[in-house]
Amino acid sequence: xxxxxxxxxxxxxxxxxxxxxxxxxxxxxxxxxxxxxxxxxxxxxxxxxxxxxxxxxxxxxxxxxxxxxxxxxxxxxxxxxxxxxxxxxxxxxxxxxxxxxxxxxxxxxxxxxxxxxxxxxxxxxxxxxxxxxxxxxxxxxxxxxxxxxxxxxxxxxxxxxxxxxxxxxxxxxxxxxxxxxxxxxxxxxxxxxxxxxxxxxxxxxxxxxxxxxxxxxxxxxxxxxxxxxx
Amino acid sequence: xxxxxxxxxxxxxxxxxxxxxxxxxxxxxxxxxxxxxxxxxxxxxxxxxxxxxxxxxxxxxxxxxxxxxxxxxxxxxxxxxxxxxxxxxxxxxxxxxxxxxxxxxxxxxxxxxxxxxxxxxxxxxxxxxxxxxxxxxxxxxxxxxxxxxxxxxxxxxxxxxxxxxxxxxxxxxxxxxxxxxxxxxxxxxxxxxxxxxxxxxxxxxxxxxxxxxxxxxxxxxxxxxxxxxx
DNA sequence: GCTCACTTAAAACAGTTGTTTGAATCATAC
DNA sequence: GTATGATTCAAACAACTGTTTTAAGTGAGC
Numbered sequence: 001x002x003x004x005x006x007x008x009x010x011x012x013x014x015x016x017x018x019x020x021x022x023x024x025x026x027x028x029x030x031x032x033x034x035x036x037x038x039x040x041x042x043x044x045x046x047x048x049x050x051x052x053x054x055x056x057x058x059x060x061x062x063x064x065x066x067x068x069x070x071x072x073x074x075x076x077x078x079x080x081x082x083x084x085x086x087x088x089x090x091x092x093x094x095x096x097x098x099x100x101x102x103x104x105x106x107x108x109x110x111x112x113x114x115x116x117x118x119x120x121x122x123x124x125x126x127x128x129x130x131x132x133x134x135x136x137x138x139x140x141x142x143x144x145x146x147x148x149x150x151x152x153x154x155x156x157x158x159x160x161x162x163x164x165x166x167x168x169x170x171x172x173x174x175x176x177x178x179x180x181x182x183x184x185x186x187x188x189x190x191x192x193x194x195x196x197x198x199x200x201x202x203x204x205x206x207x208x209x210x211x212x213x214x215x216x217x218x219x220x221x222x223x224x225x226x227x228x229x230x
Numbered sequence: 231x232x233x234x235x236x237x238x239x240x241x242x243x244x245x246x247x248x249x250x251x252x253x254x255x256x257x258x259x260x261x262x263x264x265x266x267x268x269x270x271x272x273x274x275x276x277x278x279x280x281x282x283x284x285x286x287x288x289x290x291x292x293x294x295x296x297x298x299x300x301x302x303x304x305x306x307x308x309x310x311x312x313x314x315x316x317x318x319x320x321x322x323x324x325x326x327x328x329x330x331x332x333x334x335x336x337x338x339x340x341x342x343x344x345x346x347x348x349x350x351x352x353x354x355x356x357x358x359x360x361x362x363x364x365x366x367x368x369x370x371x372x373x374x375x376x377x378x379x380x381x382x383x384x385x386x387x388x389x390x391x392x393x394x395x396x397x398x399x400x401x402x403x404x405x406x407x408x409x410x411x412x413x414x415x416x417x418x419x420x421x422x423x424x425x426x427x428x429x430x431x432x433x434x435x436x437x438x439x440x441x442x443x444x445x446x447x448x449x450x451x452x453x454x455x456x457x458x459x460x
Numbered sequence: 461g462c463t464c465a466c467t468t469a470a471a472a473c474a475g476t477t478g479t480t481t482g483a484a485t486c487a488t489a490c
Numbered sequence: 491g492t493a494t495g496a497t498t499c500a501a502a503c504a505a506c507t508g509t510t511t512t513a514a515g516t517g518a519g520c
Contacts, residue, residue, distance in 0.1 A: 012497080028357060030260035034478060044499055049479060051497095125416075126353035126409040127258060140416050148420070161423050162432070168417055169436045172406020173399040179356040180402060186355075186370050187398055190378070193391050201446035202392070206399045213439020216431035242467080264508060274469055279509060281467095 013051045015041040021062050021113060025120040029059055029129050056131045063124075063135060066106075066117045071143045074102045078146060092154045093208055099147050100174055100207060104200045107178050122179030125171070162215060170207045177203055243281045245271040251292050251343060255350040259289055259359050286361045293354075293365060296336075296347045301373045304332045308376060322384045323438055329377050330404055330437060334430045337408050352409030355401070385441075392445060400437045407433055 019041035023032040034055060038045045052058040077098035081090055107118035124132055144167075151163050177199065180186075249271035253262040264285060268275045282288040307328035311320055337348035354362055374397075381393050407429065 028258060028260060030258060033476075035476085044497095045478095046480080046500090047498070055478065123356035125406060126356055137416060137418070144416065144420075161421075164417065164420055165432050166436055169403040169407055169433065171416075173403040173440070175406055176355065176402020177399055180398070186367060186374065186401075187394060188367070190374075190394055191391075198446075198448055201448055202395050203399065205443045205446040206396055206440040209443020210403070210436040210440035213435045216428075216435040218428055218431055263506080265506090274467095275508095276470090276510080277468070285508065 012041070012043050012047055016043055016048060016051065016058070017062055017065065018113060020058055021116055021120060024059070024062065025116055025123065028123075028127065029132075059129065059132060060135050062117075063121075063132060063139070066114075067121070067136075067139050070103065070106055071139060074099055074143055075146060077102055078150060082150070089156075090150055090154045092151065092211060093204075095147060095150050095154055096170070096207055096211065097204065099143075100170065101200065101204065103174065104178075104203065108196060108200070119179045122175035125175050158215070163211075166211050166213075169210060173207060173210070174203060242271070242273050242277055246273055246278060246281065246288070247292055247295065248343060250288055251346055251350060254289070254292065255346055255353065258353075258357065259362075289359065289362060290365050292347075292350075293362065293369070296344075297351070297366075297369050300333065300336055301369060304329055304373055305376060307332055308380060312380070319386075320380055320384045322381065322441060323434075325377060325380050325384055326400070326437055326441065327434065329373075330400065331430065331434065333404065334408075334433065338426060338430070349409045352405035355405050388445070393441075396441050396443075399440060403437060403440070404433060 016037060020032070020037045023036055023040060026032075027036075034048050035045055037058075038047055041047075048055065048058055052061055078095070081094050081098055103118060106114040109115060124136070148160075148164065148167060151167065152160050155163060246267060250262070250267045253266055253270060256262075257266075264278050265275055267288075268277055271277075278285065278288055282291055308325070311324050311328060333348065336344040339345060354366070378390075378394065378397060381397065382390050385393060
């Protein structure tokens with residue numbers, strides 16, 4: 001009777017999202033026009049505003065449909081770790097793996113757009129579309145809090161401030177590794193072995209090495225004015 | 231007599247470059263219009279095409295005027311190291327410092343636009359404007375070759391492939407640390423100590439830790455299908 | 461005075477932008 | 491069949507894009 005009049009999805013909506021995702025990562029948000037999106041999706045120009053309301057809302061939905069799921073998996077992986085440990089402190093490497101390994105798995109999926117999306121996410125970290133910035137901040141708030149808390153517990157001897165910064169650095173290394181490898185090819189011609197399956201262990205070693213590095217020493221002399229005073 | 235009829239610089243040109251630099255880092259290349267640039271620079275809209283020829287040429291000049299000098303300093307620092315060592319192998323930490331420390335010094339200069347430019351450079355690594363991509367590749371070619379060569383010599387036991395990847399990761403960590411800190415503020419509210427003077431030692435420790443991390447093991451079992459199989 | 465190269469100015473160029481409109485089409489329910 | 495709601499379509503909207511044109515202003519050398 002009063003069935004929700006919703007045949008599961010007319011697929012036009014999804015074709016638009018896929019096209020937008022691919023075009024955004026290639027040209028950026030601003031340089032990608034609605035006409036580029038709809039023509040690649042085989043849809044009418046008015047379809048975007050019909051299904052999403054505006055270009056900004058489309059951008060947001062491109063992120064929402066994947067990021068929510070990614071962060072859900074990250075939290076699930078962390079909770080699995082904590083359940084298995086039964087109160088014992090976690091190994092930092094497992095925590096890092098739960099966060100970055102989960103993302104790298106999505107980045108390794110080239111068949112369902114996961115790779116495309118992770119490239120887009122990586123480049124968006126430095127592309128401050130106001131709309132997306134706000135959305136990412138909200139979407140990441142809980143995940144960051146939980147993972148930082150886990151790391152604080154796993155590394156009780158390391159100042160929390162330092163863990164925070166190093167998590168920041170790790171996100172940068174990962175983003176750039178994914179987004180920069182096939183974008184700006186600074187290292188083109190140098191790579192002999194760019195096997196994407198080996199990216200994960202390579203990046204993991206690097207991230208853990210950085211996380212466990214000796215703590216920096218802050219020379220008070222260099223605090224203000226630094227070298228130019230000499 | 232035949233003095234080149236060039237009063238040093240009418241400064242309109244420089245005002246445009248400064249305005250463009252600041253607006254590009256805030257909105258990106260595409261979202262920054264010529265009218266935004268010229269109005270912020272207090273110049274006429276036609277001035278850009280008069281002084282630079284086109285928007286693409288302006289973008290290129292924004293990078294050229296700073297990047298050429300930065301890479302010159304990097305090479306000079308490396309040559310100084312090699313001269314001081316007199317043939318002896320260099321310490322990896324000194325090489326890393328010559329490359330990343332030099333860049334971080336520029337990023338610490340908030341008075342002459344160095345900070346702004348480094349943020350722009352960081353975000354550009356993942357923003358593939360075709361024009362800029364080509365330019366950066368050319369501008370970096372020699373520097374990368376020299377620094378990679380130095381690292382190969384300093385770390386003879388580490389496979390070159392691995393050094394290459396780790397240099398890649400290091401560039402990502404630095405770019406994100408600079409561009410992402412005041413752009414997308416994912417970690418807003420977490421940082422108690424965001425003293426920019428301490429960013430350098432913090433990042434340096436992280437980078438060196440990553441560079442010297444234990445080498446990854448490539449398990450052939452995990453090549454296809456990965457971790458979920460377990 | 462005048463010339464000449466350089467720089468700035470206002471206005472217009474054709475093309476593209478995101479968005480809206482109102483009619484046409486479609487699939488389903490009765 | 492008709493009625494109903496969801497979806498698609500071509501066309502148009504005003505606003506903005508990078509670039510060009512043409513004229514006016516500038517200051518030095520003669």
